[in-house]
Amino acid sequence: MSSRVVITGMGIAAPNGVGLDNFESAIKNGKSGIQFFQELKDLNFGCQIGGKPDLSETDLNNYFTELQLRGLNSSGIVYGVISGLDAWKDAGLEPSVSDEPDWDSGIIFGTGISGVDKFREAIHLIDEGKTRRLGSTSVIQTMASGISAYLGGILGCGNQVTTNSSACTTGTEAILMGFERIANGKARRMLVGSCGDHGPYIWGGFDAMRILPVNYNNDPTTASRPMSATSSGFVPGSGAGALVIESLESALERGADIYAEILGGEINNGGQRGGGSMTAANNEAVQRCITGAIKNSGIDAAEIDLINGHLTATSKDAIEIKNWKEALGTGPKDFPFINSLKSMTGHCLSAAGSIETVATVLQLKNDFIFGNINCEDLSEEITGLIDSNRIPQITRAQKINIAAKASFGFGDVNAVMILKKYSE
Missing domain, CATH: 3.40.47.10 (Thiolase/Chalcone synthase)
Known part of the structure; x- marks a missing residue:
């Protein structure tokens, strides 16, 4: 390519x-x-x-x-x-x-x-x-x-x-x-x-x-x-x-x-093996999708400033963040900022990935991170993984250079894309 x-x-x-x-x-x-x-x-x-x-x-x-x-x-x-x-x-x-x-x-x-x-x-x-x-x-x-x-x-x-x-x-x-x-x-x-x-x-x-x-x-x-x-x-x-x-x-x-700019990405499947099923993700496959997207994009994991997660408001949210944490190899304080558009739109199913990508690109282009509404009572399981200040609850001005967009779905399917602020 x-x-x-x-x-x-x-x-x-x-x-x-x-x-x-x-x-x-x-x-x-x-x-x-x-x-x-x-x-x-x-x-x-x-x-x-x-x-x-x-x-x-x-x-x-x-x-x-x-x-x-x-x-x-x-x-x-x-x-x-x-x-x-x-x-x-x-x-x-x-x-x-x-x-x-x-x-x-x-x-x-x-x-x-x-x-x-x-x-x-x-x-x-x-x-x-x-x-x-x-x-x-x-x-x-x-x-x-x-x-x-x-x-x-x-x-x-x-x-x-x-x-x-x-x-x-x-x-x-x-x-x-x-x-x-x-x-x-x-x-x-x-x-x-x-x-x-x-x-x-x-x-x-x-x-x-x-x-x-x-x-x-x-x-x-x-x-x-x-x-x-x-x-x-x-x-x-x-x-x-x-x-x-x-x-x-x-x-x-x-x-x-x-x-x-789109730097690259990865698409894979957990095969409904290793804990994966029609409705649950194989965690190893998710982590492989994340690391594959990073490798294919030619960046280091530490360069990701923002993750726009799949994060659907189920018990799987904490598992998703754990997978990101393990794939990126970060500690609680150096984890990227993370948000979920679904707090405002619900889960738009087949339309979710594209709608959420538009939101991610707007943040990259215009230097802000939108807040996660309705999570004033953050899950203790999640705050045990990453610092709460990595989950902004109100919109903040923030320069973003690289963002990751993730989508995971029924059938144990995974897709992660890496986006970058355009520069010549």
Whole structure:
């Protein structure tokens, strides 16, 4: 790999802010996007709260034609298109307007479960013998690659256009897949990111697993509590994050503004062995992923200033920090600063990695660390590992040179990426 890869555009549709300015203001001010849903209460959910982006009809009309909106019933695709087009525009790029595709540009945009509401609608129509009423968009809304297909057609990208899916690592994995394609000279730029639907048909399985908090239905903004002694499960969320990444050569040629540089990363799997399972991580695999990302990025562990962790507000938070501590070989006082966006957005599942990467890049670019809300009662298990001042509870001005973004997910999947403040 010889090409340096930089980030030149970003877009976001998060529960606590749509658009970069709104989102940055929200994370700086500790604004939560978690809310109560009457629909979940009516369906007898234990956890009746969640996070979803706040979009108006005007917002939708700014991104979709009337024809595109007709029958569109996939929130993940909506969030993905909005964040993706915003990232493309933010990078100073325009959709291809000729019959010639943009052969240098591609898309890797991940998702988890796509178009569940459309599936439900289709099942009823088919069972009633009304197949012809499904509409012409039912296939592209329910196929996993629907989001990348939508974006690819709007932008006219002629390089690889695909969708990945790897549970909660999906977003981080998509970015690293795009990074490798550019670094290997197979593309000049890639639109990368991920999205996730909201609603009972997405969140119901987690409620059935009893891993969501049930005691905060009347106080939703305090429910997501990563690293807290009173955390009781993750709050489900949804949305999308998108980044335009490209070779440094390409960015400099077009005079693009550069947010940050991607140094490298690592993706692996614990094989559901050695303590790992479908829902729990193999700790050795996590540590190997961390050390592999550091090695692949050509840095020393001591150079990491900030970790944006996976940290979902479960009993696994302390284990995650222990894995970082052992992989980095640090003591309690020289551990990097660490934070979790999930305190404000909930766990956005397949969209989490990309949304959280946007938050990490904003911190790198603008020299701040956002605070971890709802962890005023830090877990003693965690404070026994690292000093509490490494877990800021309010936003602080802080120059950051290197940050790590981590995502871990069901299936024993791991992804760690290393980002650096851009310098010539």
